[in-house]
Every structure is written in structure tokens, then in C-alpha cells.
Amino acid sequence: MSGPKMKFVFPRVLTERPFHYCPGCHHGIVHRLLAEVLEELELRERAYGVASIGCACFLYYYFDIDICEAPHGRACAAATGAKRARPELAVFTYQGDGDFAAIGLNESLQAAARGERITAIMINNTVYGMTGGQLSPTTLPGQRTTTTPEGRDPRMYGYPLKVAEILAQFPGVAYCARVAVNSPRRVLEARQALRQAFLAQLEDRGFGYVEVLSACPVNWKLDPVSANKKVDELTQTFPLKIFRTWEGL
Amino acid sequence: MKTLLVKGSEAIALGALAADCRCYFGYPITPQNEIPELMARELPKRGGVFLQAESELAAVNMLLGAASTGVRAMTSxxxxxxxxxxxxxxxxxxxxxxxVIVNVSRGGPGLGGIEASQGDYFQATRGAGHGDYHFLVLSPASIQEAxxxxxxxxxxxEKYRQPALILTDALLGQMKxxxxxxxxxxxxxxxxxxxLTGARGRPGRTLRSLFLGPGELRARNLLLQRKYQAMRREARAEILYAEGAELVxxxxxxxxxxxxxxxxxxxEKGYPVAFLRPITLFxxxxxxxxxxxxxxxxxxxxxxNCGQMVEDVRLAVCGRSRVESLALPPSDLPAPEDIYRRIRRCLAQR
Structure with missing residues (x-):
């Protein structure tokens, strides 16, 4: 066989504990990418992660770095405190759409508007995953959830909140992108976006934000392959795009 | 030694600076704005961090983040x-x-008022949030003590790895x-x-409160309770005229x-009355x-207030003495004469 050799390298930043996530869930992929980026940028020894409330609150089982747990929705405020106290730390939050954009929207927007030198990763799977698939701010119109059994009715619940599009308007935000991880090419793009979102704080440019459209097969009531495909549908409401970056990047 | 004429709120901020507090996070609310205002002027000069948050909710979580890195931090x-x-x-x-958290308390419930009140005694000593926990609670009676x-x-x-609350009120906060x-x-x-300072040369560390394994949460609770027991040695009170007192x-x-x-x-009128002031409320x-x-x-x-500390006094004396309550809900402050009249009534009942 010719061509470049494939080699499996396990990122040192990850622990060897198997992920507890459901089959077909995208958290595992994003965790892996995050670990690779932390390693590439040599951040293991100065990383400070904020684990939020949701399926990924167990972040600390999988990452061999310093991690603090924040109350539901307050990850960006806790991250602000840590970064302001010790600016040498590389501070990031890992949140879901409910945590970042519902209960914590104010803390999220205000941290972004202040241009906090932190990196926020929002996993957007359009439902509350851990509590069993309830309506979230990013649920699509017509989408069935356990609390909208007939589908999200815009007359009752309005329309999905497009967080990346909001943050893109803030001068304090240095990097803002929405990515997906449902194809090999998108996985590589997502990795690149995470890297830039960390560079935004490392180069003292401002707030870094990456929104990841993610599959939640169990709560979407789909098999993993169909859920993976359904992410393509989400991109019609939530376009994949680099919304904001800095010159010369 | 320098002597200043300052408000209680300013004295609190100066006390924090004397303790080398490095970070302050807060949101404006009357009657304690002198604390953030003094910190905004003084902390950056000393290389510290002052940040006005978008809400008290954000402020206390910024405090959580800063404190988790081992830096001295406060909110008020x-x-x-x-x-x-x-x-x-x-x-x-x-x-x-x-x-460190400071409550320059005011009248409640609800929006209440901005006058002095001690209505937050239960909130301070019983924890306010969910679960079995306590704060260390200190309550000053003078500007020097604040x-x-x-x-x-x-x-x-720092000694107990434990949040500490200063409970004071609009009266002390605003007077000079x-x-x-x-x-x-x-x-x-x-x-x-x-x-959490970055995992340099060591495994990653976690600060967490979620414990799902069998028996884990129970063990965690018992550990905290042992700490609260150990904190008992920090109890402090001011006692005057205990000798031969017929009323406390x-x-x-x-x-x-x-x-x-x-x-x-x-x-002065010859009544043997003792004075007892708790300095630590928890x-x-x-x-x-x-x-x-x-x-x-x-x-x-x-x-x-409507009678809160009286419950702790009753628990402490455990039925050995009669415990009377003079509960004064917020609005007007009593004059010493009002309290003196009640003291005489108590003594007359002996």
C-alpha cells in the first residue's frame, strides 16, 4: 500500500476511561477533537475546563486536566472568574444548548460582550439530552420533544434561538463558528474551529465560540445512522459557517 | 497608625484589602455600593481584579471561578x-x-426597604441554598470590628476551605x-x-459536587458535617457583667x-443585667x-426582625432558663429607653 501511513495516536489529555455516551452521540467525537487541540497547543498543564450541567457534566472523567463544575447555566461566569484571577490559564466551557442558551443565556452573552478571554463550546443537539429530550431554545419548529409532543408550535414557543448569529455581532467576540461532526470533512473543519477558538484567547484577541451541531439519537428516537444524517437537516436552520474571525487568520 | 473616618461598608472593603483580597465581583444594590466603589478605585492599583457583573447570579459564579483557583476573592x-x-x-x-461574601442586609421580605434589618439571620445561618451545609457567619457591631x-x-x-459570610446591615454599613x-x-x-491552577507536573484535578456512586454522597455529607463540627472552636461572643446577673x-x-x-x-439604676453578643452567628x-x-x-x-436568633438562644439554653423575645420588625430603630423598659418588665416578672 502506498500513500501516507495512518497511525492511531491516543491524546495524552484524554483518560482511558470509556465514554458513557449513548451510541451515535457526538459528544465522544467533540471530546476527542478538544483533547487533540489541547495537546497540539500544549495546553494540558494550563487548561482550566468548566463542566456544565447536562450529559457532558462528566467531562472530568475523560480529561486529565483541571476541571471545575459550575451550576446550571453559569459556566461562562465561573470561567470569567477563573480567567480574571489567573490570566495564564487557558479557560474553556463545555455546555449544551439548554445550559448556554436557555438558563445561562445572560451569562453567556455578557461574557461574550465583555470579550472575556475564554473559549466556549456549545453542543447544539436541539433538546435537553440528560433530562430525557425536552424542548430547548434550539428545538426546530415542528420538532417533537417530550414537552412538545405535537411538535414545537411557533405560536406557543416561537422560533429557534440562533446563538452563533447573535454572538457574531459582538466586537468582543474574536472567533465565532458553527460546525458539525457528521462527516469526516466536517470533523476536520470542527477541529480547526476549536483550534482557532483557543487561539482567540491565547493571542489575547477576545472571546472564542464554537457551536457544534450534534446528534442525539436516543432523544430524537432515531438509530445512530439516521440521526447522523438528520444533522444535515439542522444545517438548514443553523448554517455551518465561520461568522467572525480576525484578520490574518 | 492611620485613623480614618469611614462608613461600615468602606471599612469592610478596607478589611478585604488588608487581607490581600485579589478579586472582587459584584452588582450594584443599596445600601452597600460603597464596597464595590472602593474596590473599583483601589483593587486595580494593587494589581487586583475588580469586575462589575451583569447580576448577583453572575457575580457569585465569578467568585466561584476565582476562588477555585486558590485566589482570595469576595463579593458583596x-x-x-x-x-x-x-x-x-x-x-x-x-x-x-x-x-468571602458580605450581606449589608436591608428590610424584607420582597423588595422590603433599605433600612436596617436583621431579617436575614435565618438565611445566613441556615444556609439559604439547597442541601445540608453551612457558611461561617461573622457579624460585626462597630466599624473597627467590620x-x-x-x-x-x-x-x-482558607483555614477550613469554606465560604465565610459577613452579616451586617444598613445601619452599620452607612454610619461613620x-x-x-x-x-x-x-x-x-x-x-x-x-x-485549580493548571495540571503542571501532576494529574488533572476536579472540583465537583455530583456524587452518584453508592454511598458517595453520604460520605461527602458526613465529611462536610465533620468540618462544621470542627468549626465550632471558632465560636466567639462578647460577654459583659456576667457576675451576679439576674437577667441576660x-x-x-x-x-x-x-x-x-x-x-x-x-x-446605673442598680439592676444586675448581663450583656451577651454573639460575634459568630455560625x-x-x-x-x-x-x-x-x-x-x-x-x-x-x-x-x-420578627424573632429569629431567639431560636438559637432557646436551643443553647435548652430549657434551663426562660427566654423572652423582643422582636422588632424593620422600620424604626428602637431607642435605648424602649429596651430599658422591657428589661425592667422582665426583671419584675422574676
Missing amino acids: SSSPGISLMAETFSYLAALELPA YELTARAFSLA EPLRLRRLRFPRYPVEDWA VTAFGSLSRIVREAVEMAR PFPDRPYRKLAEGGQPFLVVEL
């Missing part, structure tokens, strides 16, 4: 703002973070008294073995100043109460 607010912080108080206690207790709070918080800027030497305690009058915080004046009036100084109750002397508990 007044009653409604403190209520808003309550969920995160529970997390601060669960994560065992040495953070300065010194705030500095001490940082040291105690001379403050002697004494050099304070409360000990520092190491933070290196738990603080007790009050905390700024109101205790008026109460003490009433006690002095009674003593741990509550049970011992002097129990000791004074040994002779069966009655107690009079005077508070600027």
Missing part, C-alpha cells in the same frame, strides 16, 4: 441580591471554596466611625493541594449597640449561653 450585596446567589452558595459549600472581621473571614475561609487602620496578621493557609440581654450586630446602652442604663456560641443559664437567669433576645 444586600438581602435581595443575596437571595439570588443562594443556589451558588450551596455549590461554594459543596466544592469547599474559601470565598474591618477586622472581614480580614479574619478570609483567613478562616473612626477606623484605626491596624496592621492585621491573620494567618494564610496553603491552597496548593487543592486549587442578648443581641447581635449593629442593634447590639443600642441594646448595650439600655443594659448600661439598667445597671457557629453559634452556645457555651456562654449555656453557662449563663446554669443559674436559671432569664434571657431577653432583642432583634430587628
Whole structure:
């Protein structure tokens, strides 16, 4: 066989504990990418992660770095405190759409508007995953959830909140992108976006934000392959795009 | 030694600076704005961080983040703002973070008013947030003491890896008294073995409060309870005229100043009355109460609320003495004469 050799390298930043996530869930992929980026940028020894409330609150089982747990929705405020106290730390939050954009929207927007030198990763799977698939701010119109059994009715619940599009308007935000991880090419793009979102704080440019459209097969009531495909549908409401970056990047 | 004429709120901020507080996070609310305003002027000059948050909710979570890195940090607010912080108080206690919180309390419930009130006694001593936990609670009665207790709070918080709350009120917060800027030497305690400072040359660390494994949460709770027991040795109280007293009058915080004046009036008229002021509200100084109750002397508990500390006094004396309550809901402050009249009534009932 010719061509470049494939080699499996396990990122040192990850622990060897198997992920507890459901089959077909995208958290595992994003965790892996995050670990690779932390390693590439040599951040293991100065990383400070904020684990939020949701399926990924167990972040600390999988990452061999310093991690603090924040109350539901307050990850960006806790991250602000840590970064302001010790600016040498590389501070990031890992949140879901409910945590970042519902209960914590104010803390999220205000941290972004202040241009906090932190990196926020929002996993957007359009439902509350851990509590069993309830309506979230990013649920699509017509989408069935356990609390909208007939589908999200815009007359009752309005329309999905497009967080990346909001943050893109803030001068304090240095990097803002929405990515997906449902194809090999998108996985590589997502990795690149995470890297830039960390560079935004490392180069003292401002707030870094990456929104990841993610599959939640169990709560979407789909098999993993169909859920993976359904992410393509989400991109019609939530376009994949680099919304904001800095010159010369 | 420099002497300044300052408000209680300013004395608290100066006490924090004396303790080398490095980070302050807060949101404006009356009657404590002198604290953030002084910090905004002074902290950056000393290389520290002042940040006005978008809400008390954000402020207390910034405090959580800063404290988790082992840096001395504080927030301050007044009653409604403190209520808003309550969920995160529970997390601060669960994560065992040495953070300092100041409540310059005002009248409630609801929007209440901005006058002096001690209506937050239960909130401060019972925890306010969910779960079994406590804060260390210190309550100053003078501007000098506000300065010194705030500095001490940082040291105690570090010693026990434990949030500490200063409970004061609009009266002390807003009045001015001379403050002697004494050099304070409360000990520092190491933070290196738990603080999140980046996993340099060591495995990653976690500060968490979620415990799902069998027996884990129970073990966690028992560990916290053992710490609260150990904190009992920090209980402090001021006791005057205990010798031969036939009535013990007790009050905390700024109101205790008026109460003490009433006690002095009674003593001048020849009534043997003792004065007892708890300085720590949690741990509550049970011992002097129990000791004074040994002779069966009655107690009079005077508070600027509908009767809250009286419950702790009743628990401390445990039925050995009669405990009367002079509960004064917020609005007007009592005059020493009002309290003196009640003291005479109590003595007449003997």
C-alpha cells in the first residue's frame, strides 16, 4: 500500500476511561477533537475546563486536566472568574444548548460582550439530552420533544434561538463558528474551529465560540445512522459557517 | 497608625484589602455600593481584579471561578441580591471554596426597604441554598470590628476551605466611625493541594459536587458535617457583667449597640443585667449561653426582625432558663429607653 501511513495516536489529555455516551452521540467525537487541540497547543498543564450541567457534566472523567463544575447555566461566569484571577490559564466551557442558551443565556452573552478571554463550546443537539429530550431554545419548529409532543408550535414557543448569529455581532467576540461532526470533512473543519477558538484567547484577541451541531439519537428516537444524517437537516436552520474571525487568520 | 473616618461598608472593603483580597465581583444594590466603589478605585492599583457583573447570579459564579483557583476573592450585596446567589452558595459549600461574601442586609421580605434589618439571620445561618451545609457567619457591631472581621473571614475561609459570610446591615454599613487602620496578621493557609491552577507536573484535578456512586454522597455529607463540627472552636461572643446577673440581654450586630446602652442604663439604676453578643452567628456560641443559664437567669433576645436568633438562644439554653423575645420588625430603630423598659418588665416578672 502506498500513500501516507495512518497511525492511531491516543491524546495524552484524554483518560482511558470509556465514554458513557449513548451510541451515535457526538459528544465522544467533540471530546476527542478538544483533547487533540489541547495537546497540539500544549495546553494540558494550563487548561482550566468548566463542566456544565447536562450529559457532558462528566467531562472530568475523560480529561486529565483541571476541571471545575459550575451550576446550571453559569459556566461562562465561573470561567470569567477563573480567567480574571489567573490570566495564564487557558479557560474553556463545555455546555449544551439548554445550559448556554436557555438558563445561562445572560451569562453567556455578557461574557461574550465583555470579550472575556475564554473559549466556549456549545453542543447544539436541539433538546435537553440528560433530562430525557425536552424542548430547548434550539428545538426546530415542528420538532417533537417530550414537552412538545405535537411538535414545537411557533405560536406557543416561537422560533429557534440562533446563538452563533447573535454572538457574531459582538466586537468582543474574536472567533465565532458553527460546525458539525457528521462527516469526516466536517470533523476536520470542527477541529480547526476549536483550534482557532483557543487561539482567540491565547493571542489575547477576545472571546472564542464554537457551536457544534450534534446528534442525539436516543432523544430524537432515531438509530445512530439516521440521526447522523438528520444533522444535515439542522444545517438548514443553523448554517455551518465561520461568522467572525480576525484578520490574518 | 492611620485613623480614618469611614462608613461600615468602606471599612469592610478596607478589611478585604488588608487581607490581600485579589478579586472582587459584584452588582450594584443599596445600601452597600460603597464596597464595590472602593474596590473599583483601589483593587486595580494593587494589581487586583475588580469586575462589575451583569447580576448577583453572575457575580457569585465569578467568585466561584476565582476562588477555585486558590485566589482570595469576595463579593458583596444586600438581602435581595443575596437571595439570588443562594443556589451558588450551596455549590461554594459543596466544592469547599474559601470565598468571602458580605450581606449589608436591608428590610424584607420582597423588595422590603433599605433600612436596617436583621431579617436575614435565618438565611445566613441556615444556609439559604439547597442541601445540608453551612457558611461561617461573622457579624460585626462597630466599624473597627467590620474591618477586622472581614480580614479574619478570609483567613478562616482558607483555614477550613469554606465560604465565610459577613452579616451586617444598613445601619452599620452607612454610619461613620473612626477606623484605626491596624496592621492585621491573620494567618494564610496553603491552597496548593487543592486549587485549580493548571495540571503542571501532576494529574488533572476536579472540583465537583455530583456524587452518584453508592454511598458517595453520604460520605461527602458526613465529611462536610465533620468540618462544621470542627468549626465550632471558632465560636466567639462578647460577654459583659456576667457576675451576679439576674437577667441576660442578648443581641447581635449593629442593634447590639443600642441594646448595650439600655443594659448600661439598667445597671446605673442598680439592676444586675448581663450583656451577651454573639460575634459568630455560625457557629453559634452556645457555651456562654449555656453557662449563663446554669443559674436559671432569664434571657431577653432583642432583634430587628420578627424573632429569629431567639431560636438559637432557646436551643443553647435548652430549657434551663426562660427566654423572652423582643422582636422588632424593620422600620424604626428602637431607642435605648424602649429596651430599658422591657428589661425592667422582665426583671419584675422574676
